[in-house]
Amino acid sequence: xxxIEGGVTAAKGFTAANHAAGIKYTDRDDMAMIFSxxxxxxxGTFTSNVVKAACVLWDTDIVKSxxxxxxxxxxxxxxxxxxxxxxxxxxxxxxxxxxxALGVPYSTVAVASTGVIGMQLPIDKIVNGVGxxxxxxxxxxxxxxxxxxxxxxTDTVNKEVAVTFTVGGKEVTMGAxxxxxxxxxxxxxxxLGFITTxxxxxxxxxxxxxxxxxxxxxxxxTVDGDTSTNDTLLIMANGLAENKKxxxxxxxxxxxxxxxxxxxxxxxxxxxxxxxxASKLFTAKVVNAKTKEDARVLARAVVGSxxxxxxxxxxxxxxxxxxxxxxxxxxxxxxxxVELYFESENGKEKVFDKGSLxxxxxxxxxxxxKASEVIVLIDMNDGKASATAWGCDxxxxxxxxxxxxxx
Amino acid sequence: xxxIEGGVTAAKGFTAANHAAGIKYTDRDDMAMIFSxxxxxxxGTFTSNVVKAACVLWDTDIVKSxxxxxxxxxxxxxxxxxxxxxxxxxxxxxxxxxxxALGVPYSTVAVASTGVIGMQLPIDKIVNGVGxxxxxxxxxxxxxxxxxxxxxxTDTVNKEVAVTFTVGGKEVTMGAxxxxxxxxxxxxxxxLGFITTxxxxxxxxxxxxxxxxxxxxxxxxTVDGDTSTNDTLLIMANGLAENKKxxxxxxxxxxxxxxxxxxxxxxxxxxxxxxxxASKLFTAKVVNAKTKEDARVLARAVVGSxxxxxxxxxxxxxxxxxxxxxxxxxxxxxxxxVELYFESENGKEKVFDKGSLxxxxxxxxxxxxKASEVIVLIDMNDGKASATAWGCDxxxxxxxxxxxxxx
Numbered sequence: 001x002x003x004i005e006g007g008v009t010a011a012k013g014f015t016a017a018n019h020a021a022g023i024k025y026t027d028r029d030d031m032a033m034i035f036s037x038x039x040x041x042x043x044g045t046f047t048s049n050v051v052k053a054a055c056v057l058w059d060t061d062i063v064k065s066x067x068x069x070x071x072x073x074x075x076x077x078x079x080x081x082x083x084x085x086x087x088x089x090x091x092x093x094x095x096x097x098x099x100x101a102l103g104v105p106y107s108t109v110a111v112a113s114t115g116v117i118g119m120q121l122p123i124d125k126i127v128n129g130v131g132x133x134x135x136x137x138x139x140x141x142x143x144x145x146x147x148x149x150x151x152x153x154t155d156t157v158n159k160e161v162a163v164t165f166t167v168g169g170k171e172v173t174m175g176a177x178x179x180x181x182x183x184x185x186x187x188x189x190x191x192l193g194f195i196t197t198x199x200x201x202x203x204x205x206x207x208x209x210x211x212x213x214x215x216x217x218x219x220x221x222t223v224d225g226d227t228s229t230n231d232t233l234l235i236m237a238n239g240l241a242e243n244k245k246x247x248x249x250x251x252x253x254x255x256x257x258x259x260x261x262x263x264x265x266x267x268x269x270x271x272x273x274x275x276x277x278a279s280k281l282f283t284a285k286v287v288n289a290k291t292k293e294d295a296r297v298l299a300r301a302v303v304g305s306x307x308x309x310x311x312x313x314x315x316x317x318x319x320x321x322x323x324x325x326x327x328x329x330x331x332x333x334x335x336x337x338v339e340l341y342f343e344s345e346n347g348k349e350k351v352f353d354k355g356s357l358x359x360x361x362x363x364x365x366x367x368x369x370k371a372s373e374v375i376v377l378i379d380m381n382d383g384k385a386s387a388t389a390w391g392c393d394x395x396x397x398x399x400x401x402x403x404x405x406x407x
Numbered sequence: 408x409x410x411i412e413g414g415v416t417a418a419k420g421f422t423a424a425n426h427a428a429g430i431k432y433t434d435r436d437d438m439a440m441i442f443s444x445x446x447x448x449x450x451g452t453f454t455s456n457v458v459k460a461a462c463v464l465w466d467t468d469i470v471k472s473x474x475x476x477x478x479x480x481x482x483x484x485x486x487x488x489x490x491x492x493x494x495x496x497x498x499x500x501x502x503x504x505x506x507x508a509l510g511v512p513y514s515t516v517a518v519a520s521t522g523v524i525g526m527q528l529p530i531d532k533i534v535n536g537v538g539x540x541x542x543x544x545x546x547x548x549x550x551x552x553x554x555x556x557x558x559x560x561t562d563t564v565n566k567e568v569a570v571t572f573t574v575g576g577k578e579v580t581m582g583a584x585x586x587x588x589x590x591x592x593x594x595x596x597x598x599l600g601f602i603t604t605x606x607x608x609x610x611x612x613x614x615x616x617x618x619x620x621x622x623x624x625x626x627x628x629t630v631d632g633d634t635s636t637n638d639t640l641l642i643m644a645n646g647l648a649e650n651k652k653x654x655x656x657x658x659x660x661x662x663x664x665x666x667x668x669x670x671x672x673x674x675x676x677x678x679x680x681x682x683x684x685a686s687k688l689f690t691a692k693v694v695n696a697k698t699k700e701d702a703r704v705l706a707r708a709v710v711g712s713x714x715x716x717x718x719x720x721x722x723x724x725x726x727x728x729x730x731x732x733x734x735x736x737x738x739x740x741x742x743x744x745v746e747l748y749f750e751s752e753n754g755k756e757k758v759f760d761k762g763s764l765x766x767x768x769x770x771x772x773x774x775x776x777k778a779s780e781v782i783v784l785i786d787m788n789d790g791k792a793s794a795t796a797w798g799c800d801x802x803x804x805x806x807x808x809x810x811x812x813x814x
Contacts, residue, residue, distance in 0.1 A: 049734035118758075229731050356491050357525055
């Protein structure tokens, strides 16, 4: 596998565009489109929140129907959640505008929204925006990047990634973009993410790979514990790489899944690091846990704890907060077995040793915690399962952003 | 029932004292004792965190053993959690010091700690402190207040309350004190709380009343979602009111339980309002839910959401965040039935109406949210159960406090 430049337009046959529709922001792009003239197999994972945005319902229908997918229209500014029938109608009208402009059935067009919950989309602006986007579609790397930037909300960093890998002698490309900075919590993909590939693969295996990879990547990040109404991760595979179609869990499938894992982990880590107000990436690695699920729950509890996040921000090796978070996670364990380390590019220090308190160097621990990624390594000494979760520190800036969000 | 002045020394037979032992703070009191020469029936509820502080284990043993309780020694500064055998030995030595000073069996003396996790208590200072406390015990209101203030950590307000009520023609008094500001989350009492009463009641009914009342009071508050290792709520009843001993769920029991509910709710609300960095009390009232448990879960999810808390701080009627929190709470419901209001002493405004978006006055909503208590009233229109949860807003100050806590 090789990492290459670009994002959603890296794979052959995929185009993208950006547009300033004036939905809520007046000074920036707020719409994007990804489009493949060749119909794609598609798969998706969506929020577990029972309050689902209209676009989540629409996309779920498409993914479940078995129909191909040609593209997705995305807007920032308004989430189209808690908007009733009028909200769902807006999804249909958006897809119909694509049908009119590009001649693909409206039932093959996904939509995705991010922004304020509880406002109706200005549908005229959206429909006009679809027209503008359709005219601007381009397969350049630049077009993918501009589309990715157009859907940022409180994100401070553009997040896209692309890779190539070889399947059955054919070079396959996969590119992706995602946004997400607040209202991020691991109960599905917790953000908007779009992956495009020219791989040829059955819909069933595309969905299987995506669902499995999500568990260890997007579902393992948290910024603020708030699971959004709009979380959507879509993958589209148009088959233009002309590899022998993957229809069983063979070697090709494994190769693809590894690449997918890389792409999703790369974006997930970057979303955590770009959490609202974050000054650093906060990683919890749990090793030697009894079960995989225990390891996941423990790792997520640690990166999800406000007190742990504040300690990471303050470079305070206050390890008790991490043990406390593990303790209320719901996993049963014996603290007499647990070892806890702080680790970063600046070094590694054990701070808790199976129920006892080792002498440790506070100054060194603080130095370790000053790095841009701080790892809390937790050895449960109780099995063989491991998991990693990613979060960020909690800063005054997070509060500022969220006390002011709509103003 | 009448509200009277005072706290843990309000009821006849209870004394208290405060002391500066220099455990961690150098400029303030950090130890307190509550003592009744007359042996008390006792009951308690403790943290659900699997990482339990040594003192929680010790007190649980006493409450379960059926032995009477004479008092409790409390310290602030160090939590005595994650401290292994040495930590448990410290509890025994503290209780033994009380036996030596006051002549009651050490097995009747509870201990409670709050502060940094993962440090050993300076046991010599604690033992000397017990000597000093024993000499200072007093039944004045002032003594109760000083004891209550001695165990504050990041609390900014002292929290005590006392009431009188009549049981079988006898006047009974009940007083209480509590501390808790950070690491507060409803999974038991989430703080230290001590209730004293001269009521005569069986141990079984004392525990029953406490366990039930906790569910609707201390377990319904949250500051930061972090369930402490040390949460302890103890009630001691010495029987000196000479009422006919309550041994069944009769009218007297109901009268007592009502008073207990008042005392616990009073303290719980004040703890939420005094949450670390809080500028206001944030109350979620869920009505007409399918089940009591649904109502509790929904109310707690709303006051526990960082995004909702930040919106309350910013006086931003961003009601979608509240619906979003309800949606990921784990309760299944239909947003088409839900009505949501903001309410305070400044007025009441409906902002969500069964899936549709009513026109509402943003300026008025902001005005409502400027009050010192903001209520989010949620009508599920789906049953008859209701519950109230209390939290606080999320401010920059919370982050400052917790990034610096140990320094």
